[in-house]
Amino acid sequence: MGPEGVLTRYLRAGRLPSVVLWGPPGVGKTTLAHLLAQAVGKPFVQLSAISAGVKELREVIAAAENRPGGTVLFIDEIHRFNKAQQDALLGAVERGVFSHNSATTENPSFEVIPALLSRAQVYVLEPLAVDDLRELIRRALTEDEQLSRTAVRLESDDALLRISGGDARRLLNLLEIVVEAAAAEAAPGAEVVLTDATVEALAQRNLARYDKGGEAHYDVISAFIKSIRGSDPNAALYYLAVMLEGGEDPKFIARRLLISASEDIGNANPTALPLAAACWDGVQAVGLPECDLILAQTTIYLATSAKSNAAYTAIRGLRERVRREGPQPVPLGLRNAPTRLLKQLGYGQTYQYAHDSPGNFVVQDYLPDTLSGTRFYDPGDNPREAELRARLRGWWGERYGY
Numbered sequence: 001m002g003p004e005g006v007l008t009r010y011l012r013a014g015r016l017p018s019v020v021l022w023g024p025p026g027v028g029k030t031t032l033a034h035l036l037a038q039a040v041g042k043p044f045v046q047l048s049a050i051s052a053g054v055k056e057l058r059e060v061i062a063a064a065e066n067r068p069g070g071t072v073l074f075i076d077e078i079h080r081f082n083k084a085q086q087d088a089l090l091g092a093v094e095r096g097v098f099s100h101n102s103a104t105t106e107n108p109s110f111e112v113i114p115a116l117l118s119r120a121q122v123y124v125l126e127p128l129a130v131d132d133l134r135e136l137i138r139r140a141l142t143e144d145e146q147l148s149r150t151a152v153r154l155e156s157d158d159a160l161l162r163i164s165g166g167d168a169r170r171l172l173n174l175l176e177i178v179v180e181a182a183a184a185e186a187a188p189g190a191e192v193v194l195t196d197a198t199v200e201a202l203a204q205r206n207l208a209r210y211d212k213g214g215e216a217h218y219d220v221i222s223a224f225i226k227s228i229r230g231s232d233p234n235a236a237l238y239y240l241a242v243m244l245e246g247g248e249d250p251k252f253i254a255r256r257l258l259i260s261a262s263e264d265i266g267n268a269n270p271t272a273l274p275l276a277a278a279c280w281d282g283v284q285a286v287g288l289p290e291c292d293l294i295l296a297q298t299t300i301y302l303a304t305s306a307k308s309n310a311a312y313t314a315i316r317g318l319r320e321r322v323r324r325e326g327p328q329p330v331p332l333g334l335r336n337a338p339t340r341l342l343k344q345l346g347y348g349q350t351y352q353y354a355h356d357s358p359g360n361f362v363v364q365d366y367l368p369d370t371l372s373g374t375r376f377y378d379p380g381d382n383p384r385e386a387e388l389r390a391r392l393r394g395w396w397g398e399r400y401g402y
Contacts, residue, residue, distance in 0.1 A: 007036075007121065016040045016072060018093060018100040020108050020117065023125030026167030029103035030076060032125075036101060037072035044072050045098075049080035050247065050288050054088050061092045071098040078102035079111035080249070082287040086113045093119055127166045134161075136168055140175055147176065150183050151191040159196035163203050178202040220246070225256060229264045233303035240292075240299050250291050254283040257298050268308035268382040275301055308380030318376055328368030361395050375400040 010017055016036055021029040030046075037044035045060055052075075064071040075081070081089070093100050093116065100120065108117055128136075134157060141152050154160075160178075164171035181202045182192045220242050227235035243253060254276075261276035279298040283291045333350035337343045352362045365372055379385035379392070379402075393402040 007123070011036070011039045016042070016099040016101075018120035019102070020078070020112065020120045020122045021101070021103045021125055022108055022122055023103075023105070024127055024166070025105055026164075026169040026171070027125045027128055028168065029125060030074070033072075033074040033101045033103065037074070040072070040099075042070050042072045042099070043067065044074065046074045046076065049075055049077045049085070053287065053290060054085055057085060057088050061088075061097055064092070064098045073098045073100050075100070075102045077104060079104045079106040079108070080288060082284050083113060084285060085287055086116055090116045090119075128168055130161060133164070133166065133168065133171055136171060137175060140172055141179075147179055150179055152179055152194060153191055154194045156194075156196045159199035159203075163199070174199075174203060221253075221256060224253075225260055225264075228257075228260050228299065228303045229307065231303055231307065233300045236299050236303045237296060240295060244288075244292055244295075250283045250288060250295060251280075253295055254280045254298075257295070257302060260302055263312045264307055264309060265302060265305050266308040266311040266380070267388065268306035268380055268384050270384070272302055272305050306382040306384065308382055308385055310378055310380045310385065314377045328370050331365055331368065333364065334366065363396070363399075373399050375402070 007017070007019070016039070019033075019036065021032060023029055033046075034044060045064070047056065047060060060073060064073065075089070078086075089100065090113070092098065102112075102120070104111060108122055112120075137154070137157055137160065140147050141154070142148055160171060160174060164174050178194060178199050179192060182194060182198060186192055220239050224236055224239035224243065227233075227239060240253065244250070257279055258273075258276045261272040265272040276298055279294050282294040286294065332346045333348060333352075335342070335347040337347035337349075343349070350364075352364050354360050354362050356362075367374065379389040389402050392400065396402060
């Protein structure tokens with residue numbers, strides 16, 4: 001960018017290349033995309049990757065193909081598009097159907113398919129400086145149609161800047177909220193005085209409680225997983241809806257469901273893990289908005305499933321023990337013996353091949369000698385693992401205390 005930058009020269013020639021704008025929320029990516037379209041005098045069409053699917057994308061492509069003079073298509077949060085959606089976009093870009101502008105808060109190298117990224121120029125937008133944000137506040141209070149109707153004396157802007165976190169859009173929303181709330185509590189026509197304490201109190205009462213990047217984000221995902229663990233599908237679905245409406249990445253939720261399927265359900269219902277894996281695949285294939293159905297179905301299944309954390313406690317306890325005590329020697333009978341020397345040393349000689357024995361089982365020592373007879377897996381209290389406990393007791397007798 002800049003007066004003699006590549007993009008500026010394109011604009012002077014009346015052309016707009018495909019552009020990916022990468023930067024944090026509220027730095028003006030969408031506004032810049034509008035200005036670029038205005039600079040070349042072409043129609044501007046905007047899609048949100050959160051709500052648009054392949055169907056909506058194809059409709060936009062069809063309309064652009066029939067529009068003379070070209071179109072600028074802007075896709076907000078393109079990192080939310082799955083591969084199928086990005087492939088559909090790629091074909092239109094290759095045919096020159098439109099100039100493609102996108103915005104993302106994530107590293108495009110990881111979130112945009114290489115073929116599409118190679119056809120675009122990537123511009124990194126840095127967070128706005130404090131002076132820029134203060135100028136934004138000043139102009140909003142004096143020039144905005146709604147805010148300028150109220151006499152506001154801002155004694156300090158520290159709280160506004162801190163709570164908004166450098167996000168200009170969030171700053172303006174916060175300013176509007178606190179001015180409206182303070183004016184509602186003041187006498188009609190009276191001057192509204194905003195201090196840091198006033199802003200903090202009004203913001204706490206009025207702002208949404210889910211923040212993807214803040215503490216509430218972790219509170220909600222924690223409540224979501226704990227509701228599944230506690231077998232409450234109603235609460236789990238509620239927190240799922242809060243996350244989705246708050247703009248959470250559905251892939252993040254799907255990953256948490258995968259972990260829960262193993263950590264909280266495990267062998268109490270072995271079907272839970274492949275179902276959660278299918279959910280992960282489905283979320284990536286479908287994307288928003290329809291993948292909320294896949295997430296909801298999986299959430300209900302996990303919440304209503306029998307529960308066991310036996311696998312979790314076994315492996316986490318064992319890893320801690322190995323870190324503390326170090327690995328113990330593998331019994332000679334289980335060791336690999338690829339050479340004559342190792343065979344002469346007794347490697348593998350006492351090993352008994354289980355499939356040569358009745359029932360495909362033979363009693364022998366698999367654990368290191370120092371751990372012989374130690375039970376690490378304790379089946380959970382559920383019908384499925386009760387069967388596993390009985391099977392283990394039938395095989396091992398009293399060795400492990402099953």
